[in-house]
Amino acid sequence: MWNRRKEDDFTPKPASAPPTPSVLAKEGIPMSTLPGRSASEPHVEPHRGGQAALGKSVIVKGQIFSREDLTIDGEVEGTVELQEHRLTVGPNGKVIASVKAREIVVLGTIHGNVETTDKIDIRKEAKLVGDIKTARIVIEDGAYFKGNIDIVRAEAPKPQAVPKPQPVASAPAPVAPAMAAGAGDNKR
Amino acid sequence: MIISGRVTANTGAQSGTLETRHSHGLDQFCASLEERPGLSILDLAGANQATISFLTNYGHRLFSDDFVHQLDECFGGEDFYANQANPLMSGKFLDTALGFPDGIFDGVLVWDTLQFLTGPLLQTVVNKLYRVLRPGSAMLAFFHAEERIETIPTYSYRIADHKTILLQARGRRKPAQFFNNRSLEKLFQEFESVKFFLTRDHLREVIVRR
Numbered sequence: 411m412w413n414r415r416k417e418d419d420f421t422p423k424p425a426s427a428p429p430t431p432s433v434l435a436k437e438g439i440p441m442s443t444l445p446g447r448s449a450s451e452p453h454v455e456p457h458r459g460g461q462a463a464l465g466k467s468v469i470v471k472g473q474i475f476s477r478e479d480l481t482i483d484g485e486v487e488g489t490v491e492l493q494e495h496r497l498t499v500g501p502n503g504k505v506i507a508s509v510k511a512r513e514i515v516v517l518g519t520i521h522g523n524v525e526t527t528d529k530i531d532i533r534k535e536a537k538l539v540g541d542i543k544t545a546r547i548v549i550e551d552g553a554y555f556k557g558n559i560d561i562v563r564a565e566a567p568k569p570q571a572v573p574k575p576q577p578v579a580s581a582p583a584p585v586a587p588a589m590a591a592g593a594g595d596n597k598r
Numbered sequence: 599m600i601i602s603g604r605v606t607a608n609t610g611a612q613s614g615t616l617e618t619r620h621s622h623g624l625d626q627f628c629a630s631l632e633e634r635p636g637l638s639i640l641d642l643a644g645a646n647q648a649t650i651s652f653l654t655n656y657g658h659r660l661f662s663d664d665f666v667h668q669l670d671e672c673f674g675g676e677d678f679y680a681n682q683a684n685p686l687m688s689g690k691f692l693d694t695a696l697g698f699p700d701g702i703f704d705g706v707l708v709w710d711t712l713q714f715l716t717g718p719l720l721q722t723v724v725n726k727l728y729r730v731l732r733p734g735s736a737m738l739a740f741f742h743a744e745e746r747i748e749t750i751p752t753y754s755y756r757i758a759d760h761k762t763i764l765l766q767a768r769g770r771r772k773p774a775q776f777f778n779n780r781s782l783e784k785l786f787q788e789f790e791s792v793k794f795f796l797t798r799d800h801l802r803e804v805i806v807r808r
Contacts, residue, residue: 532645547650551766555645556663561654 466502483518493527501535508540516553523557616756616764622795623803625761627705627738632656632760637704640730642711648756648764649707661703665711666752666768668695679774682716691719692726700729708739709755710801713773720774720785728788731808737789741777744800748772777802 460478464470468484476492483500490497492511499505503518510525516536524530526544534552541558549555631637635657641649644664653660672691673681681687706727715723727737742750749770756764777785779794779802786792786806795803 547654549645549647549650551646553645554664554667557661559645559650559654559660559662561657561659 464503466500499536616766617753618758619763619765620761621763621803622761623738623740623805624757624763626793626795626805627707627736628757628760630736631658631705634704638702640698640703640706642707643709643755646754646756648758652757652759658704661698663695665695665708666714669711669714679716682719682774688719688722692722696723696726696730698730701732703730704732704735706731706735706737707755708737710740710742710750710752712739713741713750713775713777714771716774724785725788728808733808734790735808737806737808739804739806741782741802741804742773742800743776743778743802745776 461481462476462478463481464484464486466483470484470486470488472488474480474486474488474490476490476495478492479496479498480490480492481498481500482490482503482505484502485504485506487506490505490507490509490511494512496513496515497509497511498515499518499520501517505519506521508522508524509520512526513528513530514524514526515531515533516538517533519537521539523541524538524543526542528544529546529548530542530544532538532547532549532553532555534550536550537554539556541560542555543560543562545562547559547561631639631653637658638661639653639658640661640663641653642663642665643649644667645662650660650662668691669678672687672694673679675681708727712720712723731737744750749772752768752771753765754768756766758764782794782802782804783792786804789806789808791807793805793807795805797803
């Protein structure tokens with residue numbers, strides 16, 4: 411029923427009946443992707459997969475911080491920081507900036523130093539001039555890279571320390587730590 | 599040249615047939631690196647997955663650049679060698695391609711790139727390479743020895759292991775000049791030592807040590 415109503419709303423009206431401002435307003439509501447939607451539109455999702463994008467005609471000068479994956483297909487000059495997320499520089503993308511992200515995929519151009527905590531993937535036709543600090547690097551034939559590559563090895567996970575016994579007021583007597591953890595699990 | 603087989607690259611869309619070559623020069627070059635992790639290596643062959651993986655797995659830092667690409671960018675065109683005599687162009691080239699502080703590298707992989715430099719620029723580049731190397735460090739260079747041919751094959755060099763190189767053809771190119779052992783010794787006279795590796799093909803492998 412909801413879908414049918416939506417389809418009706420987007421059906422082009424005949425030119426002979428120009429829409430009134432109130433009709434335009436009604437039609438405009440479902441088109442909006444702004445967060446402030448009314449409760450009467452529960453089927454419109456706020457975003458798909460937590461990914462932002464800068465189109466190829468977009469130019470940004472300044473700092474970009476993102477808490478979701480970002481695709482840049484336009485031009486960015488400044489700094490780009492996506493600490494826990496993935497940056498994709500599209501084939502039309504030109505980034506003149508220092509970049510920090512969990513993962514970076516380059517199909518376009520980056521001029522600047524790049525730092526990832528996980529991986530950088532430089533695809534064919536990509537161009538990267540700058541220093542790379544990363545845990546892993548993948549570079550395809552045909553990519554151009556000039557700069558320093560510093561592989562930062564992820565530290566091996568330290569063996570888990572034996573958990574200390576939790577100070578429990580009702581505990582009658584101190585017990586061995588391992589036994590205490592086991593006893594806690596078995597209580598249920 | 600000892601061609602021991604052919605493998606197919608699968609590292610990207612421009613994959614093609616790679617020739618493998620056993621290299622005593624590379625073996626000796628790597629021998630000086632393996633003992634000491636955390637070294638800085640300059641590779642002028644252009645970035646490629648094989649070399650990056652090989653050198654970084656030993657814990658070394660790699661500075662990568664495509665020297666021939668830089669040459670083409672600065673001097674490209676029909677007057678490629680004539681342009682190298684232009685002080686403005688060669689000055690820009692040196693700043694772009696070799697603008698490093700002195701004494702920061704523990705090894706330089708020059709491959710066959712020096713063959714495409716004319717006299718004065720060649721000596722300037724060799725002097726610059728001398729300066730960017732730390733004392734005791736090694737540089738690996740290849741020179742084609744066949745004087746009768748007009749053009750020589752050029753390759754993108756990738757390190758498969760400490761004595762095996764993968765060569766991806768990059769077409770043919772006219773060298774600026776041919777080198778014999780004597781001219782190479784003269785070229786690298788500032789260096790502490792020059793060592794030649796004789797091969798059955800027409801490629802001379804040279805290890806020079808600062």
